[in-house]
Amino acid sequence: MPQAPTAKLLTDTETFAAVWKGACGFPSATDGADVDAQVAGMSDAGVVRAIEAGFAVIRDEYAFLARLAASVEHRSRSTLGADSLAKRSGSRNATQLLADRGRITMAEASRLIRVGTATTAPVSLLGERLPVPYPAVAAALKAGVLPVDSAAVIVSNLDEAKLNADPEDLATAESFLVDFAGEHAPDLVRKLAIHTRDRLDTDGILPREEGLVAKRGLSRINRRDGMVRYVLDADPVTAGFMDAWVNGHVGADLRKPRFEASRGADGCDDQHEELDTRTFNQKAADAVVDLLRFGLSTPExxxxxxxxxxxxxxxxxxxxxxxxxxxxxxxxxxxxxxxxxxxxxxxxxxxxxxxxxxxxxxxxxxxxLFSRGQKLALAERDGGCAHPDCDRAPVYTEGHHLEWWNAHGGRTDLANGILLCSPHHHMIHNQGWSIKVIDNVPWFIPPPSIDIHQKPRRGGKIRPPKSAA
Incomplete structure (x- = not known):
């Protein structure tokens, strides 16, 4: 008689309960105690056994969730229109439905759908069951030996190589990665899957590399606590330079002896080791700052x-x-x-x-040069682009003559200057705005075509009132 699909889940759940009870040491003494008290009574070995048994249950559950996710995706396909399961449930698509009902992230919901679709036999237009796209992944997932995270990285990387890879090589790579994933964490599986993908599809390396370079970027976030967070999305080459600099400097810093001198009782200088209390992340940040200081000190x-x-x-x-x-x-x-x-x-x-x-x-x-000094002085007054609707920093601005240099013979001096970013500089010239500086505050006067009343708009830096001293 075939085993019920949920048999392994039930067996592993019973095993988890038994391991938990045994790990407590004295079950009769812990009956009715809360979870924290029971865990506190476990030995180190008991905690580890309970963790292993608990993760076995999680792997079983996620195998079912992936299968259900594939079904939700199929029942929510766009060709069904308003009859799709997601639309009838009030969600935009299958991913949002899973995220809302499971209270999980969109990324995790998308991962479940990807794994479930890759390990479920699709149905043809004639209603026939087709082969499972990744049978080795499906079998390992069903057996509870493959975490969903590992299954996801295997599937995503083999999907990228599938177009140009030999089918037999692809099947061999799938089995190899599944066997490896049964004994190793998803982070290691991901690294091996990437190398496997590139060996299967050497022609795709350059296009993938160009795609990563196109995604590079640096964003700046002002945090509420006063810190400024820089988020660097680095392509492999950029990451190589960054890692070489940071790791080299942090490594040298870790190996460097640190001492401080103190006067001993005999009047001689004694050497005492000075402990460096910085964390690794703080040392890495300091290494980047050192690089920036070096660049600023050698502008040539x-x-x-x-x-x-x-x-x-x-x-x-x-x-x-x-x-x-x-x-x-x-x-x-x-x-x-x-x-x-x-x-x-x-x-x-x-x-x-x-x-x-x-x-x-x-x-x-x-x-x-002196023109640079003029711009620095204007930056103090204007704070950057002086336009009321702009927050561009001074480095993104250029000097603008209040009385135009070419049309009105305006002088190139501080009294006749203002800082504008390039778009607003062009706007002022092209649309006929005028600017006046009154009591060190720039005022922008729109042309009648924009404001028939030509009401001046305050620009420049907004300063807090001076305290009464």
Whole structure:
């Protein structure tokens, strides 16, 4: 008599219950105790046995969920229109239905659908059952020896190689990866699956590489706690350079002896080891900062078109007393005036010292041309692009003559300058806007074609009111 489909799940669930009870050591003493108390009473070996038994149940359950996910996908196919299961359930598609009902992420729902579809026999237009796309994965999943995460990476990588791979080689690779996944974690399976994919489909390596390069990017996120998070999506070559720099510097830092000198009782200097309390992530971050400092200190290596200067702005009182706050150009969170004074002594860091009404008193010393100094002074007043609807930082802006240089003979000096990003610079020229600076505040006056009343719009940096001292 054939075994019921749920027999293994039931058996493993009973095993888990028995292992749990046995791991508690004295079942009679733990009856009625809460879970935390029972776990606290387990030995180390008991905890490990319970974990293994629990994961066996999870693998069984996910095998069923993947099969159900494939059915949901099939019943929600777009050709059914309003009759699809997802639409009738109030979801956009099968992925959202699974995510909503299972309270899981869209990524996990998509993974279940992919695995379930790849391990379920499809039905032809004539109603005939076709071969399972990945039979070895299906068998291992059903047997409870293959986690869904490992099944997903095997399927996704073999799918990419399927078009150009020999069917026999593909079947051999599938069996090899399934056997490997039965003994190793999904992270290792993913690495091996990627190498296997590339060996099966050597012609596809270059297009895949170009696709990864196209996905590269760097995003900047201002966190609520004042930190700034940079998220770098790196293609393999970029990641290679980044890893080589960070790992090399962190590795050297870990191997470097650190000592501090102290005066001993005999008057001689004793050497005591100084412990470095930084975490690995902190050391990696410091390695990247060291690279940036090096680049800023050697601007000639980046070519004449690249201008990289860190500007630190502070009031004159803060400069003299070392008390209060300062601002790094483009960074929302202020720093202490003491930190700013220390930073200002470094190469290519310009202290912009301000007096009353934010008048620029001093721009420090830099190796930039005078026009660069003018732009730094304008950046203090405008904060970046001065247009009311723009938040572009100063580095993305260019100088604009309030009285146009070519049409009105406007002078190239601070009183006749303003910072605008390229799109707003073109807008001002092409649409006929005019700009006036009143009490160090730029006002943008639209043409009648945009506002018949030509109501001025305030631009520039919004400054907090000065405290009454």
């Amino acid at each position: 290596s980046m070519g004449p078109a690249v201008t990289t200067t860190v500007v630190i702005r502070m009031d004159l009182d803060a400069l003299l007393t070392g008390l209060g706050e300062a601002q790094i150009d483009g960074v929302e969170q202020p720093i202490s005036a003491g930190t700013a004074r220390r930073m200002a002594a470094e190469a290519e860091l310009i202290p912009a010292v301000l007096g009353g009404d934010s008048q620029v008193l001093d721009l420090g010393v830099s190796r930039r």
